Amino acid sequence: MTLLDMMLHTFVTVNGLSTSPFVLILLAFAGAYLGVRAVEVIPFTRRIIERREAQGQRQ
Numbered sequence: 001m002t003l004l005d006m007m008l009h010t011f012v013t014v015n016g017l018s019t020s021p022f023v024l025i026l027l028a029f030a031g032a033y034l035g036v037r038a039v040e041v042i043p044f045t046r047r048i049i050e051r052r053e054a055q056g057q058r059q
Contacts, residue, residue, distance in 0.1 A: 017023045039045045 039049070
């Protein structure tokens with residue numbers, strides 16, 4: 001029963017935080033930052049971006 005109580009308390013806390021506009025803005029910035037970092041790290045996406053930039057310079 002204590003595990004269920006702890007899970008319920010955590011759910012209510014996270015739900016309260018997710019409805020706050022300030023937390024949502026922070027999550028959006030964190031997601032944007034992580035997205036940029038992922039694009040830099042993943043070689044496949046880096047090659048796609050380099051090809052698009054090269055095509056733009058040729059035209």
